[in-house]
Amino acid sequence: MGNKIGIIDIGSNSVRLLLAEIGEKKSIRIINELKEYVRLGDGLDKDNILSEEKIDLAIKTLSTYKNICDSFKVSEIIVVATEAVRRATNRTEFLIRAKAIGLDIRVLTGTQEAYYDYFSTINSINVTNAILMDIGGASTEIILVKNRKLIKSISFPFGAITLTEHFQINDVLDEEKENSIINYLKEKLNTLDWLKQATGFPLIGIGGSIRTVGKIQKKAVNYPLNLIHNYELKYTDVLGIYESVKTKNNAQRKKIKGLSGDRADIFVGAAALVKTLMELCSIKTLKISRNGIREGLLYSHICENDTPIDNILSFSIDNILFNHNMDSVHSKHIYNLFKSLSIELKDLIDNDEDLDNIIKTAAMLHDIGSNITYYFHHKHSLYMILNSQIYGLSHRELVMSACIAANHRDDNLPIDYQEYRAILSKEDLILIRKLGILLKLSESLDKSMTCQVKDLTCAIHKDSVIIKTISTTTAFIEIREALNCSDTFKDIFNKKLYVV
Amino acid sequence: MGNKIGIIDIGSNSVRLLLAEIGEKKSIRIINELKEYVRLGDGLDKDNILSEEKIDLAIKTLSTYKNICDSFKVSEIIVVATEAVRRATNRTEFLIRAKAIGLDIRVLTGTQEAYYDYFSTINSINVTNAILMDIGGASTEIILVKNRKLIKSISFPFGAITLTEHFQINDVLDEEKENSIINYLKEKLNTLDWLKQATGFPLIGIGGSIRTVGKIQKKAVNYPLNLIHNYELKYTDVLGIYESVKTKNNAQRKKIKGLSGDRADIFVGAAALVKTLMELCSIKTLKISRNGIREGLLYSHICENDTPIDNILSFSIDNILFNHNMDSVHSKHIYNLFKSLSIELKDLIDNDEDLDNIIKTAAMLHDIGSNITYYFHHKHSLYMILNSQIYGLSHRELVMSACIAANHRDDNLPIDYQEYRAILSKEDLILIRKLGILLKLSESLDKSMTCQVKDLTCAIHKDSVIIKTISTTTAFIEIREALNCSDTFKDIFNKKLYVV
Known part of the structure; x- marks a missing residue:
């Protein structure tokens, strides 16, 4: 029996718990994964304040997760929060209430978030050079990897939810709206001069929205494996999916196989972002990663000095x-x-x-x-x-x-x-x-x-x-x-x- | 890590090794199964003498099995022999040679063989009342079970191989041959007055030949499970299979799906025996058991006082x-x-x-x-x-x-x-x-x-x-x-x- 560890990740959309057992020789066994759609980031765009209602729900969820970790006798609980808490002006209130139930929340900077994305990928996908992109609800991380090393990274304060709200693109995307979002994304991405170094690299996509791109393609080709991690799509596949969802309204999108109902409204912005980045860097291949910052934290926990696993x-x-x-x-x-x-x-x-x-x-x-x-x-x-x-x-x-x-x-x-x-x-x-x-x-x-x-x-x-x-x-x-x-x-x- | 045990079974046709690990609470895990077609019983019908060539091959096989058991660090090796050794007049020579390589062979009586068949079945198939039949190469055991208890048993000195040789039925079964074998089997079975008590009981069939009856039926109905144990056939299924094989010659039988090539020549006699017993006792259902005396010995090893597993x-x-x-x-x-x-x-x-x-x-x-x-x-x-x-x-x-x-x-x-x-x-x-x-x-x-x-x-x-x-x-x-x-x-x- 190895050590158990709990990793809690407080995002804008969901609060998640990953329970893992770490055995001899750093072997890993996932015991349980839980997810509650707390939507802590709801309404944050207006005033940068976490609502009392959402804080209550988040604390209730955290409290249950804490009990679970205790009952599994974990030796450590790692709790991190990302963009929603990072941005909130009243985050101290939230952190104090979490502290009161025994949880020390570490609010990750954008750079740290990007790092754990990198570390989860490098330890679970065989890749030497790549661009990674993690599209969350309220932020997006982009990371340049060369020779398995993190070279550059950025965290943009927009994600699938905020893009949707900002450009009001939860319905059919007309030409005007399409131009405005694509131009916005190009402008943001063009600020990254280091993206030029990534021309032709594969793109590795992280997060629920990009995973959905993969799921839609898998359904479309009747893919036989129950496996999304390391699934590969061509640029033309991604383009096809984007073209297909942009002309549909929300109800029509919900009927697309692989696109879950609660993601149909926020999917178009994310798809546009993937397509735009691929075009900008002449990327031919998108690989899907199932892993994200929780797994990055887990690997960081087991790898001495954060040295990536060799083979x-x-x-x-x-x-x-x-x-x-x-x-x-x-x-x-x-x-x-x-x-x-x-x-x-x-x-x-x-x-x-x-x-x-x-x-x-x-x-x-x-x-x-x-x-x-x-x-x-x-x-x-x-x-x-x-x-x-x-x-x-x-x-x-x-x-x-x-x-x-x-x-x-x-x-x-x-x-x-x-x-x-x-x-x-x-x-x-x-x-x-x-x-x-x-x-x-x-x-x-x-x-x-x-x-x-x-x-x-x-x-x-x-x-x-x-x-x-x-x-x-x-x-x-x-x-x-x-x-x-x-x-x-x-x-x-x-x-x-x-x-x- | 539990205790390991090796069980070796020396039959007329094959010599087999079952390696199992016995953990806490008598849990069982099968580690390995090996089978060598030594055909120790070949030619035994003539003079009741095991040939030197076959003894050499059996000892070579036993010696390898012993090495395997040693390298798996088993705590005990149980070695049993059945009809071929039981009948051989030169069995002492064989037993001494086995003893010289460190193996004490226990020559089972027919009654003991029947008992282990019973004990493997009662611990692996939910059944209260039943007739069991184990058709081996040179012997056949029939056992009456009532209220999960062994009531009566018999071991006949004929099996799939000896019936084939005796009635020369490795080819198409003509009417004359069919009459002679069916009459012979009826006569033998009719000596068992206790069979009357089994009218309408299910028949549980043990051994490779009866397993083949099940395999043929499974192939015929495109059965979805990779599982022969507890597979059920109706009397009409058995009859259908018998009628189909008896009109075919050996080459034609080899083409039947589910009937392996090395069993095609000795299968008709066994099928006739199953059919005849079912008719005699008005049996409607045949259930196949994958287990036999090796598993019986294993259960006997773990069950205190040979009390069957309750549930x-x-x-x-x-x-x-x-x-x-x-x-x-x-x-x-x-x-x-x-x-x-x-x-x-x-x-x-x-x-x-x-x-x-x-x-x-x-x-x-x-x-x-x-x-x-x-x-x-x-x-x-x-x-x-x-x-x-x-x-x-x-x-x-x-x-x-x-x-x-x-x-x-x-x-x-x-x-x-x-x-x-x-x-x-x-x-x-x-x-x-x-x-x-x-x-x-x-x-x-x-x-x-x-x-x-x-x-x-x-x-x-x-x-x-x-x-x-x-x-x-x-x-x-x-x-x-x-x-x-x-x-x-x-x-x-x-x-x-x-x-x-």
Whole structure:
């Protein structure tokens, strides 16, 4: 049992609680997430004063969250507030009332908010250079990342709600209104001379509004994964969504799949902002991040000196293995055998891309499904890999790893290809089969899970492949089992398999 | 970390290893299963002598299994042998060679074999009265169970392989051959006068051959579950399968979906035996058991004085919660609230069957999916309930529990009904919706997971339902959350929901 921590984030729109458990080796397990639509920022635009009613509701919510944290015996509660409290002239009253129930609220500056956005992204999406943008209710952060480092950031005091109120764009966007908001946004963005350095970088979008852009696109293409994090859209997708929502009134927008009813009125401004930034920086790709400042605070809590995690895929895999109490000796051994096979048989695999992410994920997690039950565990591994929120992989790499893992006991493609056409090409299916049988072979060569076969070499001949196993004892069961792969091997590579 | 145990079973056809971990409260987790087709019984019919070649292969296999057990640091290895060794005149030689590698083989008598079949079944299928039948390669056990007690048993020295060899029925079964085998089986079965007591009891079938009967039927109806244990067939299904295989030759049989190639030659005799027993005892239902003597030995190991598990569903649920390290305080609380709601709103549910199995499973395991990841955990709960090998439920109850659990955060039917038509009726869908919203309400009433709402009462009026919560403090978040269920509640029950 690790330490538990509660992270509370007081935004203009909602107050949220993230409860997480931090185990050995900094493993993270999310226990609970709560969200109350307090709308603390309502009416703030008029006089910069938090209303008594909203303060009462926020304190009531905080008090409940505090009780929850206490009952989960958390070792620490981190409470932060953003734009609404930052801007309010009566924030001291609010902070004192929170203090009275035992909560020290840290009011983040715009720069700090941008930093935690950066830190949550860099630890959960594989990216070297990027522009990040977090559109909140009343503020927007934009961050320039180069070589995984935060180079510049800004926090603008406008967001999805304030843009909507200011430009009165909760209904159909006529030409006049469109011109005025787009010009306003261009003007603001043009004040950032450092944006020029980001030309062609991918945009990583944070916050509910941008997530909604992703959700709409996912629905439109019938996307098979229950996963928004690291979902990729092209500029033309974003443009299409913007063009479609701007001509609709609020009621019509509510009917768009992926756009939740309580966001329909404030969505157009946010969409305009994403589109404008992408055009300004010639950005071709938008990636969605599910994580934001809460996760940034969490990573900051576990990373010494705020040094980002070095290899987020490895960290993620270790995290999953640890949380499921899985012995990783066998998994690591399979990874080594699989790597040896894939190097030795490179000419047969006949693919130039770097496959290590896929090979590592499939090998390290091939048995993870036995956590559900031993029976059919290869199928459960597929499900768990697809659904375990693994960081550091593209969605294509994720699906391929999951299929290859499932192939460790079954030669058939374990998914319905028609469903996954938005992610996998026909060539990917061939690659899955090839790597699938090599994983099955690796698994056969450690059938007894006792690492009898230390390593291997392969000789590729015209009509055959000979695998020479290197072991201290005769790996009786292993070789018997490996030979059971020969029919499928022959099918795929058109060569007879010998194992000695 | 619990104790590990290895159970090795030396049959006529295969030698198998079951590796299990036994945790606190006798929880069981299967770690690994291995099977080698040693075919120790080959040629035994001629002279009752195990061949040197087969003994060598069996000892090699046992030696590997021993190494595996050692490397898993098991605290005990149980090794049993059945008919092939029982019958062999040179069994002492074999036993001595096994002893030399450190394995004490216990040669089970037919009565003991029948007993472990009984004990594996009684602890994994909810049944009061039944006939059990285990068709092995060279023997068949038949057991009469009344009030969960073993009343009578017999072990016949014929099985799927020996029947095939004796009647030479590996090809199309002509009328003459059919008459001779059916008459032979009737004659044998008629020696059991106690079979009369079993008239109309369900038959529970054990062993690979009977499992194959189930697999063929599952394929034929496109069954949606990856689950053979407790799968039910009607007599007419069994008859249909028998009639279909008897007119086919071996090559044609190999093409039947569900019938594996290495069983096609020995399947007809086993099918004839099942059919004949069902007819003799007017049995309408065959249930398939996935478990056999290995699992019987495992249960015997954990059950004090061989007293069967009292409530196998509760045991199974506790087992899953324990293996996933899930805090069950919240689950138990949800179960109590859900039970209260279902009792108070019985008239609205409008269903006479005993729903406790479903309510208990859905409530106790509604959060189990968060073991995969917190995000979309209601969907993962569906997957895990369907795939966790829960004992004590019919397949219909299992699917209903899984759907209701998924409804704790989402009102939609989480499965494709077309796929599940073999299991659920249209009425079941209505029942799922009703119980689903009541589980969601229960979950809302413990939103903070701190048991604020102790209990509740309901008043049903013409146009409304009033839920009165009983709590020590004002359950602020809970009541807010419960009221979010009112639209769906109104949709389903056509009554306005009040929560106070």
